[in-house]
Amino acid sequence: MNLEVLKKRNKIVTLVLIFVMILWAVCSKFADFNAIKGLSSIPKAIVWLFTRFIPNGDSFSKLPDILEKLIETILLAIAATTVGATFALFFGVMGSKVTKGTKALSIISRLIASVFRNVPDAVWAMIFLLSFGQNILTGYFALLFVSFGVLTRAFIETIDETSDSAVEALEATGATYFQIVFQGVIPSSLPQMLSWVLYMIETNIRSSTLIGILTGTGIGFVFDLYYKSLNYSVASLVVISIILAVFVIEFTSNYVRRIIL
CATH class of the missing domain: 1.20.5 (Single alpha-helices involved in coiled-coils or other helix-helix interfaces)
Structure with missing residues (x-):
């Protein structure tokens, strides 16, 4: 040099x-x-x-309630992610250059994805607090909107990267637009899309804990309740439960990704 x-x-x-x-x-x-x-x-x-900040014997009596709220939080994250992924698939196909949709639809899809993706889930939660108050619906919509934005962008890039050859082959046979989408684009991109969905579920489980503090629901609310009441032994048990749940979800997600990819 x-x-x-x-x-x-x-x-x-x-x-x-x-x-x-x-x-x-x-x-x-x-x-x-x-x-x-x-x-x-x-x-x-x-x-x-x-x-x-360590659990004691008395704190384990609260474990059933903690697990109930933890399961509620996990199910909320999965529900928001899967619904967001369904809408993201539609906008991802519309926004991709490979599918050769109209330029206006592509620009609109990318713009919507950018807006929803760049507004943090905590901000979405605060916005929906004004409309729905402190309930589970507020957290659900906050996670849904962010999932939709992130997955739309991810799906657009995935389709652009993995579907070129499949689309060209189907076009050469005279396939219609919908045949190209459902027989070429989606099947060739599906493994990577599923990987993104699993990753988003992991992320949303972590995010829903913090959102629960704002919305007064789920495991986040339970932690906030015990921490503010200075019951640190139960609060620490909540934290340990969240950590173990995240590790289990991540291990399961990584295992599924290794199978589908």
Whole structure:
């Protein structure tokens, strides 16, 4: 590599690092964040975690209620994801260049996906709180909208990447548009699409826990209830239940992905 080019690259890297450090210092100042104080509090936080935030014998009496809410949260995430995936499939086909739909439909599909995908689920939850209040429907629509946006974008890219040869082969035989979609596009893209759906279910299970704190439903509400009442032993059991559930779901999802891909 040319010595001048290497020097120029090192200079750019140095300037970027300096800029990042200045930006961090300015943001810390405005946020009133003390890095030294924050780092020094870590040992105390760890000690508190392992002395007070642990389940005890009494907390396990609440386990049936915790599991009931945990299952409710998981089912909510699955329901929102599958419905979102159904709508995303339609918009994904409309938005793909491979299916050769109208340019207007493609632009509209991509625009809608971009809007729904870039608004965080917590923001959607706050928007729906104004209409539906604190209930499970608020969390459902928040997860549904984000799932729809993310999966639409993922399905468009998947169809564009995996369906080219299948579409060309069917076009050569004189197949109709719907035959191309249902016999070429969807079958060739389906394994990757299912993988995206499984990934979205994992993500939504994590997100629904936080959304539950806002909407007053599910396992998030249970954690918030016990934590705010200073019942840390039960709150810790809720956290452990969520972690174990996420690991089980992720293991199952990875296993299914290995089979279909």
